[in-house]
Amino acid sequence: MASESVTLADVAAQAGVSKMTVSKVINRKPGLKDSTRERVMEVVEQLGYTVHASARALAGGRTETLGVLVPSLYSQYLSEIIRGVDRTALKAGMELLISTTRRSSGPRNTGRLAQGLVDGLLIVLPDPLALDESTLRSLPLPVVIIAPNTEEADDLPMFPTVDADHYTGARLAMDHLLSLGHRRIGLISRSGRMSHSLKRVSGYREGLLTAGIPLDPELEVEGDFTQKAGFDAARTLLNLRVPPTAIFAVNDVSAFGAIEAIKDHGLRVPEDISVIGFDDIPQASQVYPPLTTIRQPLLEMGAAGTRLLLALIQGVEAVTDRLIVPTELIVRSSTGPLAARPINPGTPPM
Amino acid sequence: MASESVTLADVAAQAGVSKMTVSKVINRKPGLKDSTRERVMEVVEQLGYTVHASARALAGGRTETLGVLVPSLYSQYLSEIIRGVDRTALKAGMELLISTTRRSSGPRNTGRLAQGLVDGLLIVLPDPLALDESTLRSLPLPVVIIAPNTEEADDLPMFPTVDADHYTGARLAMDHLLSLGHRRIGLISRSGRMSHSLKRVSGYREGLLTAGIPLDPELEVEGDFTQKAGFDAARTLLNLRVPPTAIFAVNDVSAFGAIEAIKDHGLRVPEDISVIGFDDIPQASQVYPPLTTIRQPLLEMGAAGTRLLLALIQGVEAVTDRLIVPTELIVRSSTGPLAARPINPGTPPM
């Protein structure tokens, strides 16, 4: 299978020029006769020559490649960010190499990425400090961190970060529900101290308070970002003596579970209960009913982080070290105006 | 940020030995005094030295890294295969570098992977020939293809392939439904000529025929693997004069859509209608009701492909060039025995 590799020297010999000249042609450098350029290109085609990336990296430093480090490939959330990175990298003529941080891998679990294979590194960190700080500090190349899901983002002063505006997004969700007339609004949150989730919970509470509605601890149920937990949490909410007329789930997947639970309970979405999610993962528009949610601009976050990194690589001073990308309300069909009639016959209208 | 890179030479100088000796320590080669080994390791730790992957690749050939080439990172299907690859690679002490085939990227769109960065390449090809044949032929390194979704797998005689047993899986699904007493079984297929889907359709038809049940074209509705299409297809099936009592969707996502449609129609799963999917994506166990489905052993496929590749790299002759991994019936809660009473009051029991 392994057809022998063709090298620069082979092309040079075949074309009757020096290796340098071939190198210049390959790298589109100026200062060559067009005829020379053409002749070399012909030989390149004919021999099927491709640069040996490692050799180029060793010699020149430039790899024309960006690295992306993710905890896993296991969520659409991450895939979407990577898509944004991919597009922007592509436009800039950079290839992409992706690697996952693995529990038991070699030293400084950044895989091969920090070892001279790429010009810069994008680290996507949805979990609190998946990499330890000393690992981060010793990275010998430009780095940008996307979605640093940690309260202590200030602990990472050495790198620029990109994140979405979770708090404002949650306020957007609450304003939407409030404007539809809902006053009794349930929350499906996430256990633990993920800062994303905490900020969204703050948005929920302050949205309520700002509207003059007192908080009711009964209405806040913990989930864990899974559909199952969303289902269970919604069921708890539905069994309240006075159930909510709307539910804000801090992520879409929980919202899917909530919708299942509501239907299962014999009620309809949004006629009887409205549901709003957060994230706007691709599936959000494909479920039934299509989910109203807060779009977390994953694609843009990937793109913005990439642009930042590209600037760093070129030695340009970053405009900002803490980039916050705005979130957006996406109204679909899972939310609607507060129904005139009470949900449980016998319960007085609120 | 870029703390200057520490090289082999730095370590050698600091430890008072030759570069060769340091190299031997790093690569765990025999023939060194333990005391030397220890002294070098200390300096390595102290200086935070890591090998420059490119330099090693250039000099030695060995990169201790496997490449995975995927069309995108955008499906759980692919992620799951990669997980299998990741695990097996990890056990073998190999790092993983992932890249996507991008429409407008450089020559021979295998990204940087074919350019001396890895010892071997795993290509995951769920779409028919995403890479053209000449690209494939000129790959100068060991290659294994996973899930070659094409009728013309024989067009790729140069590489070993790994795939799941789609036909038998579909037969398993039909046998399950048939054994529950269902006779009128709807199919949600996929348009186009994807061989995965075609094999599953064959399993559906031959399952029916083998049970002595004639085919009814009305019962076969085309989807496109999305939840929305599954929803629509199921609705079509439900509106038939004599609707099916069970539905086989050729992928899980379509099955999710079908379940939505059934609930939306005021019927229950599985009491009124049974639904079985195909793939067993992680979500299948998280939806409500948990989905009965055919498990496509994605993880095992990734692992098997990796083992094959590892063997190729070591120059071992592959045991087989066409590895077919068995599928498995996973019974959960979306299927049940044929109900005694008819679905539509007024329709005579079958």
Place this chain on the structure above:
DNA sequence: CTGAAAGCGCTTACAG
């Protein structure tokens, strides 16, 4: 407009 030389950081035979 083109080329000969040096060197990137490592490993592989080969000596001692």
Place this chain on the structure above:
DNA sequence: CTGAAAGCGCTTACAG
């Protein structure tokens, strides 16, 4: 048990 030399395939100054 340890080391000096050559070379992997490229690019970067520097000449001409």
